[in-house]
Amino acid sequence: MVLELEDAVDIYRECSTFPSVTSGRICNAQAPGHVRVYTSWSQRDLEKGELVKFGRGHIVQLDIVFPTPATNIASEQWNVESPSGKMRAIVRKGTSKKGEEKQFIEIWTDSRMQQCIDVDSLDVHGKIYENGEFGCLEWSHSETHLLFVAEKKVATSKSYFDRKAMKDLEEGKPDVVLGDEYLYKETWGEQMGSKVQSVLCVFDIEAGAVSVLENIPDDVSPGQAVWCPDDLGIVCVGWSHEPYHLGIIYCPMRKSVLFCPTLGSIDQSVRSPLFSPDQKKLLFLENPVGGPHFRCSELKMIDWSTKGVVTAVPIVHSAKDDEFQGLFNLRLPKRCMASDSQRLILTAQWRSQSALIVVDVETGEVRRMTNDPQFGSWQFLDVNNNLILAVRSSPSRPQHLVMGSLPEAGQEDTIKWTPLDDEQEEVKEIDWKILSIDVPAERRHPQFGDLSYECILLQSKEKSSDGKKRPLIVFPHGGPNSVFTADFALYNACFVRCGFSLLMVNYRGSAGFTQNGIDSLIGRVGDQDVKDCQGAAEKVIEMGLADRDRVLVMGGSHGGFLTCHLIGQYPDFYKAAVARNPVINMTSMFGSTDIPDWTYTQIGLTFDFKSNPDADIYAELYNRSPIRYVDQVKTPLMLAIGAKDQRVPPKQAHEMRKALQARGVQVRALCYSECEHPISEVKSEADCFINMLKWFNEHLP
Numbered sequence: 001m002v003l004e005l006e007d008a009v010d011i012y013r014e015c016s017t018f019p020s021v022t023s024g025r026i027c028n029a030q031a032p033g034h035v036r037v038y039t040s041w042s043q044r045d046l047e048k049g050e051l052v053k054f055g056r057g058h059i060v061q062l063d064i065v066f067p068t069p070a071t072n073i074a075s076e077q078w079n080v081e082s083p084s085g086k087m088r089a090i091v092r093k094g095t096s097k098k099g100e101e102k103q104f105i106e107i108w109t110d111s112r113m114q115q116c117i118d119v120d121s122l123d124v125h126g127k128i129y130e131n132g133e134f135g136c137l138e139w140s141h142s143e144t145h146l147l148f149v150a151e152k153k154v155a156t157s158k159s160y161f162d163r164k165a166m167k168d169l170e171e172g173k174p175d176v177v178l179g180d181e182y183l184y185k186e187t188w189g190e191q192m193g194s195k196v197q198s199v200l201c202v203f204d205i206e207a208g209a210v211s212v213l214e215n216i217p218d219d220v221s222p223g224q225a226v227w228c229p230d231d232l233g234i235v236c237v238g239w240s241h242e243p244y245h246l247g248i249i250y251c252p253m254r255k256s257v258l259f260c261p262t263l264g265s266i267d268q269s270v271r272s273p274l275f276s277p278d279q280k281k282l283l284f285l286e287n288p289v290g291g292p293h294f295r296c297s298e299l300k301m302i303d304w305s306t307k308g309v310v311t312a313v314p315i316v317h318s319a320k321d322d323e324f325q326g327l328f329n330l331r332l333p334k335r336c337m338a339s340d341s342q343r344l345i346l347t348a349q350w351r352s353q354s355a356l357i358v359v360d361v362e363t364g365e366v367r368r369m370t371n372d373p374q375f376g377s378w379q380f381l382d383v384n385n386n387l388i389l390a391v392r393s394s395p396s397r398p399q400h401l402v403m404g405s406l407p408e409a410g411q412e413d414t415i416k417w418t419p420l421d422d423e424q425e426e427v428k429e430i431d432w433k434i435l436s437i438d439v440p441a442e443r444r445h446p447q448f449g450d451l452s453y454e455c456i457l458l459q460s461k462e463k464s465s466d467g468k469k470r471p472l473i474v475f476p477h478g479g480p481n482s483v484f485t486a487d488f489a490l491y492n493a494c495f496v497r498c499g500f501s502l503l504m505v506n507y508r509g510s511a512g513f514t515q516n517g518i519d520s521l522i523g524r525v526g527d528q529d530v531k532d533c534q535g536a537a538e539k540v541i542e543m544g545l546a547d548r549d550r551v552l553v554m555g556g557s558h559g560g561f562l563t564c565h566l567i568g569q570y571p572d573f574y575k576a577a578v579a580r581n582p583v584i585n586m587t588s589m590f591g592s593t594d595i596p597d598w599t600y601t602q603i604g605l606t607f608d609f610k611s612n613p614d615a616d617i618y619a620e621l622y623n624r625s626p627i628r629y630v631d632q633v634k635t636p637l638m639l640a641i642g643a644k645d646q647r648v649p650p651k652q653a654h655e656m657r658k659a660l661q662a663r664g665v666q667v668r669a670l671c672y673s674e675c676e677h678p679i680s681e682v683k684s685e686a687d688c689f690i691n692m693l694k695w696f697n698e699h700l701p
Ligand SMILES: CC(=O)N[C@@H](C)C(=O)N[C@@H](C)C(=O)O
Pocket: 249, 250, 251, 293, 477, 478, 479, 480, 482, 556, 557, 558, 559, 583, 598, 647, 648, 677, 678
């Protein structure tokens, strides 16, 4: 037993009070000499079993910061300031007397609520989308209209045996159809709830009326819309429904079109259109369609007067470790350009760190702004009049806000940051470092032989009470094209405080390590990634930082795939394992996941909507899957399963459970009925942590 469970519960309780930022804004209405900052945050409430959402205000006068009390903003779905800063638009959730979910659009001035509209009573569209893959809430420059994305209104379906509905139809009542009650509606997959088909809507504030924009084809779902200069039109992205919807979350490579007046459309995978402050340039991110689900993007720029399109930042295929690794951004922040309309400030995944960078869109030069070894992770929030708001953290320091004034071009790394929070809490016992690992000659990629990879090692600074080295948990990330950066994370901090060392492996193929890194893993999963993880564990043991007989492994999704591969391919090495929603067998995953194309890409094939695997393809999917090694497994395995997971359906984990039960290998399965792919419901997440800790403790020698 590394630690008594009651102590672990206390540690979890304590660490779960650290909040994380969800958005931040330097307000537009500024009194001379003062700046107002507004940020929103979320924090786990273990008692209520829910996330608390709260807003914080700061008034900054030179270097003096006046915080204002935090307020609960649980009911706010959107809260957006108008361009002048004089008004706010809030989309608020509520419940009707019958307990149905409702939405309201509220318009606020500094002193009062000017207007409130019951969205459902207008009956023009379905639910307003939140700030996810499609959503937006945009003030027109004139401050008279709001642009947002909502679910398309559909006719109410009734049974042929419903006499009232039959009568309504005979009387010519619109919006009633018969017999469609059980019609299958294809959604956008994992975590996209009931999103089937979106529409763009405009709320005319003075008229108090909403209209749906009509000129978007029916075979796309529009989103991420912005107003054109002088409100002369709208630019938005439209995601193709193709023959059927493919899951969209974590997949910024789905076929999409930029709808842009006078320009026509650009057919690639595009996202995040954004006008420069001078309204002369339109910027957006672009990728090829399909292939690895997350890859290096290009930053594109349209000169709004000539409509000429140029590449401002190209794909980075290869780079030295200290050089820019490419843009791996899901989305551009809403406001990220300096007043010169030439410099863009972004968060960049830069190997195992996330850094702030400045992109000069005219020269294409990219400069790193942050490189302080204390903070492995920076996240850009907003820029206004060249004041930058950001949040920074490290594995031992929870997130805290900082503000700085953007220096002149070329000097950005000299920026002086003012912390907005006095107490910058630190989890003192956590020590962390980034290890770079060279790939031995026999394991180098035939085409990308110069690639190395990295790990983040988290250890306790305190000596263990029994004098032994701390047990080591090997922890590969999912994706496979995602990445671990050196930021604060609840589970990681708790594991270290509970007496474990953690080795977070950014194997070759991780995001933030150039496009060659991504390409290197295509067709090599189950081998290159597995050996990189094992190589990292061996390296840490060789460095004397862990004992060979006390190594554990855990991971989720593709990280669960790697966990199960590792216990299959190295059956005597790991003492216990935990896998969250692991990919176990890609042959059965193909027909059941919301992203069947993912399985094809992993084995190096190009997916086509008509793809129908033949026996050879099924054989390759099987041969690259962990189930292939199940006869060799001896390590006790605990499975954490999200019952509502559409990405890696629960049956994947059960396939492994049954195979191990049949072979007499210890296996335990936890099923979280409310969870999708991440186990992130507050109560489930807490339960899963304690169970993991127990499982590891029980199986350590
Ligand atoms: C693209 C994708 O969702 N892949 C999954 C198999 C996966 O590994 N997901 C990651 C993001 C996770 O950690 O859940």
